[in-house]
Amino acid sequence: MGFDQYHEPAQELPAETRTFARLCASLTEEAEAIGWYEQRLAVEPDRQARAIMRDAQGEEFKHFAMDLEFLLRRTPLWREIAQGILFQEGDIVEHGEEAEEEAVEEAAAEGAPVVGSVSLGIGSLKGAQR
Amino acid sequence: MSHLLRGLAPISDAGWEVIDEEARQRLAPALAARKLVDFAGPHGWQRSATNLGRTDGLAGSPAEGVEAKQRRVLSLVELRAPFDVSRAELRDADRGALDVDLAALDQAAHRIAVAENVAVFQGFEQAGITGLVRASPHDSIALGEDCERYPRHVAKAVDVLLGAGIEGPYGLALSPDAHTRVLETSEHGGYPLLDHLRKILGGPLVWAPGVEGGAVASLRGGDFLFDSGQDLSIGYDSHDADAVQLYVEESFSFRVATPEAAVALTP
Numbered sequence: 001m002g003f004d005q006y007h008e009p010a011q012e013l014p015a016e017t018r019t020f021a022r023l024c025a026s027l028t029e030e031a032e033a034i035g036w037y038e039q040r041l042a043v044e045p046d047r048q049a050r051a052i053m054r055d056a057q058g059e060e061f062k063h064f065a066m067d068l069e070f071l072l073r074r075t076p077l078w079r080e081i082a083q084g085i086l087f088q089e090g091d092i093v094e095h096g097e098e099a100e101e102e103a104v105e106e107a108a109a110e111g112a113p114v115v116g117s118v119s120l121g122i123g124s125l126k127g128a129q130r
Numbered sequence: 131m132s133h134l135l136r137g138l139a140p141i142s143d144a145g146w147e148v149i150d151e152e153a154r155q156r157l158a159p160a161l162a163a164r165k166l167v168d169f170a171g172p173h174g175w176q177r178s179a180t181n182l183g184r185t186d187g188l189a190g191s192p193a194e195g196v197e198a199k200q201r202r203v204l205s206l207v208e209l210r211a212p213f214d215v216s217r218a219e220l221r222d223a224d225r226g227a228l229d230v231d232l233a234a235l236d237q238a239a240h241r242i243a244v245a246e247n248v249a250v251f252q253g254f255e256q257a258g259i260t261g262l263v264r265a266s267p268h269d270s271i272a273l274g275e276d277c278e279r280y281p282r283h284v285a286k287a288v289d290v291l292l293g294a295g296i297e298g299p300y301g302l303a304l305s306p307d308a309h310t311r312v313l314e315t316s317e318h319g320g321y322p323l324l325d326h327l328r329k330i331l332g333g334p335l336v337w338a339p340g341v342e343g344g345a346v347a348s349l350r351g352g353d354f355l356f357d358s359g360q361d362l363s364i365g366y367d368s369h370d371a372d373a374v375q376l377y378v379e380e381s382f383s384f385r386v387a388t389p390e391a392a393v394a395l396t397p
Contacts, residue, residue: 088174089176120154120364122157122158122164123164123172123361124164126165126166
């Protein structure tokens with residue numbers, strides 16, 4: 001039985017970090033499985049077998065997405081960078097650079113007004129009023 | 131650099147902090163619509179339209195035996211309120227002045243908050259936005275000036291919503307005049323009218339500049355949808371030796387999914 005997801009001694013890690021590491025490992029496994037199914041589908045000639053593998057790959061898509069959402073919820077900076085990249089049209093690298101710059105700036109400011117940010121960060125006020 | 135071109139403005143980091151904070155403080159109390167409706171996004175400046183999930187049939191088709199439909203979308207509207215900031219005042223802000231004159235920013239923030247409120251409550255026909263007040267199929271209720279009768283009017287609105295199967299909690303948006311009257315009034319026995327109204331609604335009462343009369347709306351979610359492209363932001367336009375020309379800007383669409391979920395209150 002391996003504990004490869006831990007890079008540091010597990011007994012020294014807080015419970016939250018161990019959970020985080022487990023989900024990171026799970027995310028990796030789901031991504032690997034998606035890649036494996038993609039390869040199998042590319043070479044499998046039997047139509048029914050392909051249908052089954054396509055269905056199985058769909059499960060891995062779901063698992064990957066759930067793992068990722070869990071990790072993003074636990075990591076606001078990661079989430080913010082991801083929000084600038086995921087489901088956006090246009091140049092992925094450009095979005096990545098912009099999202100990282102803005103999110104890191106904001107984190108560095110630790111709640112202070114964000115110099116150079118693209119919005120005032122007002123968003124929804126539902127539930128904020130008296 | 132984003133389209134706001136903030137990096138080109140002759141404004142220090144400290145100056146931007148002062149401007150942004152002032153804008154937040156002025157905008158938040160006046161943005162009544164955001165206190166009652168669902169907010170999605172912000173999706174960014176490049177978002178152009180909201181998916182309505184609907185199609186229009188097309189008379190023609192590129193080829194025989196093929197049907198064609200066109201997706202219907204709601205285009206986002208851009209609102210921009212320009213204002214000037216004195217460069218002398220900005221230099222004072224850099225020196226640590228706490229009483230920087232940002233009156234023009236305050237006015238611009240109020241103008242754009244009013245515009246947003248009007249679009250959401252009354253509507254903005256040119257932009258294809260039907261406000262929740264206009265969309266309501268229920269008879270409107272006249273508020274009048276006797277605000278001791280407001281609990282009765284609000285309770286009637288809540289009854290109408292319940293009768294239509296619309297669950298609470300409910301929120302009440304009131305024009306500034308009506309809101310002031312509520313704050314100033316205690317009922318018999320000294321019980322604040324504000325608290326009484328909140329108890330009837332199970333939700334908040336919000337100050338809604340730009341709104342005529344008001345509205346009672348369900349807060350259960352899924353009924354009123356504000357789709358934000360670029361959320362409220364300060365951008366740079368130009369400058370001269372004396373002043374910097376800036377603007378407050380946003381893009382959004384608004385649609386009503388359940389017209390029955392609001393009751394209009396007329397002045």
